[in-house]
Amino acid sequence: MSITSHENSSLAKLADFNISWHIPPVRIAGVYDITTQIPVIYILETIGRRLAKRML
DSSP, X not given: OEEESOTTSHHXXXXXXXXXXXXXXXXXXXXXXXXXXXXXXXXXXXXXXHHHHHHO
C-alpha cells in the first residue's frame, strides 16, 4: 500500500494498492518540493479512527 500525490509515481506503480491525492507539486528553485502533506495526514488519521472504532 502506498499514499502518493500521483497514481503514476514510481512508488504507486510498485504498490499493490495506492491512495493518491491530486495536488500539483510546488517546488522552490525547481528542486525543493514543498507540496503540502496535509492530505496524507488526513487520510492516515481517518483510516486509524475507522480501525479504532472496529476494535471497540
